[in-house]
Amino acid sequence: MTEAWKQAFSRVPELLAAHVQLSFSALLLAMALCLPLAIWAARAPKVAAVILGFASLIQTIPALALLALFYPVLLGLSALLGGGISALGFLPALLALTLYALLPILRNAVTGLTGVAPAAKQAADGLGMTAAQKLRLVEAPLAAPTIMAGIRTAAVWTIGAATLSTTVGQASLGDLIFAGLQTQNWTLVLTGCFASAGLAIIVDLLLGLIERAIRERRKIIAWGATAVIGIGLAIAVLPMLGARDDVVVIGAKGFSEQFILARLIGSRLEDAGYEVRYQDGLGSAVVFQAVAADDIDIYVDYSGTIWTNQMKRTDTPSADIMLGEIEKWSTATYGVTMLGALGFENTYAFAVRPEDAASKQLKTLDDLARVSSDFAFGTDLEFLERPEWAMVKAAYPIQFKEARSFNPTFMYPALSSGEVDVISAFSSDGRIAANGFVVLEDGKDAVPSYEAMVLVASRRSSDDKFINAIKPLVGAITVENMREANYKVDREANKQSPRQAARWLDERLKDGKDQ
């Protein structure tokens, strides 16, 4: 237990710094935007209605959706401006969080400025203050406590919402939460929660202190608290000033196998002398765009995913033909190198409970179609929107009673407990065999093949040292080894971290070579 905590906490300083950098940048940007807008709005009630309406509208969009929306927006913008804008990582997270922080700052600033006692404003006018003097000498100081309260609310919201920026590839304390959720590592989840909640509480306390000090006109306390925040920021930003060397960024989607393979690739690259960083939890569409845009250097994808999602193909040729065509397509279209297949497949596999398989005689997807009207279907978060599902439905007359989406972690327990009757499992997942689930055969080959394969960004494709470090992994991983490695991370008891599982897998590969 203590070992797990130690391991989780070892990642906190780096992620906390990234979290602080991100949320404070967003807060500062929001303040820079809001304060002039608020001054304008306080003088023109019609403007106030429009601006506050817009800010409230943004607030109704879930933070996660707002983050996701910036990805295509920035991609489009980058295409318009001839590239150069990164649609992944810091920028989309910064923009989404900034928008999210607008409302509390704006609303409080407008309230504060319009709430300045009319007598003080009349006196300011009567004494012959210009509009600027009135703002600086009277309105701003009198509205300051209210404005500060808004900034405080925005700070707490932003720090909380910043955990979601993991999904667009920006490092934050959310990395711990999302990775922990995927691998059912609650130590990791709790560490992420404690760290981000702790940060929010400390910042809230300090800003609250400043707010009260301004209200009570106690300058020393206000400056003291500001200094503490400044020191904290400096500590968080300092590492950024250090020269950023050539760091390899390894991407991973949001499940255990991806985490493990990323660490396996990472350890090989570290052995070759590279410094590596991991960007976990990227969505299927996001991760390919990221390698195409050189935002990440390398990751593992599956042939069928590229085939259907990126190439928009609906035919299902043999695995070798598919890999060959993907290789040609990715090089020609994006300069992305398909280094080769790792040697195992991770396809969508429809799995049912062994009792049902026996009693209802379920062996193939045709059998499933026969009973589908009585079955509840559990899937991961994206399957129902994927072309593979359309392919399966086109090939087999399946009509489920209901369909529910789960985080992959909870999909397997949902099948065991009878909440659903069939799931879209992953064929390399160790939990299929561990639970004794029965995988139904796709007799019509409706689903394309999903060979795991390594994709390398164009800027690394001519780096021989890099390629040679990864090349030995091609064709080396059997589905049995992958399942076992996955199970080490996914199982309920005696869990291992993706890094430990990767180390185990690495040793198996080396043993295999010795024989």
Place this chain on the structure above:
Amino acid sequence: MNSAPSASGPAISLQSVSRDYGAITAVDTVSLEIAAGSFVALVGLSGSGKSTLLKMINRLVEPTAGEVLIADKNVEATDPHILRRRIGYVFQNIGLFPHMTIARNIAIGLELAGEKDGRQERVAELLELVELPQEMASRMPHQLSGGQQQRVGVARALATRPGLMLMDEPFGALDPVTRDSLAGQYKALHEKLRLTTIIVTHDMAEALYLADRILVMEDGQIKADATPAELLSGGVGDEAEALVAIPRAQAAHLIALSKKT
């Protein structure tokens, strides 16, 4: 408008001045000459336009038509904020800046004008002028009583040595005792500094006591223009008579009461 302390206040001239708010006419074609150094009271009921008329002199309200001249100079020739820095303005809600000390409140006009030298001495002088103890300088406005606050309001208005004082119900929110003593002290200041003062009040007794000329306003027009003595002797119109009747009846009642005892 001279900055020398001994200078007399300027003469004011209003020429066919009107102010409309949509369909409502607050001030209706008023023409008026106010001699330098006079103490004029604008008296009338709420909504009679007296406050609007006052605010057109320091351009807190811009006239819809007509011209305002101070010392024969059109007020529109000067930027409003520059104009206002040369005119003392005191109003019922005082409007001391709650986040500034009394000293800074009093010296704010000097601060705006960029006068850096002798602020502290000027604050001490003004505190003395409005009969406040010197230790008030470092206090915050909320630590002062209403009467003390309005004394600071008067000191603040006098800080830049204006020749013209515009006062909009300056003593309206104070208790009668404070009000009476402050009014008396202001009258003495007016004479000592040889100011031109225009005061807006709804209290005829106050106007009769303070001013040397009383203008009675109703529906945006001046219905009576007389000295206190002329007002009391009657024959200056019904509007003025109605307002004078109140203090007169009160006085008669008091006299009758005192005779009984």
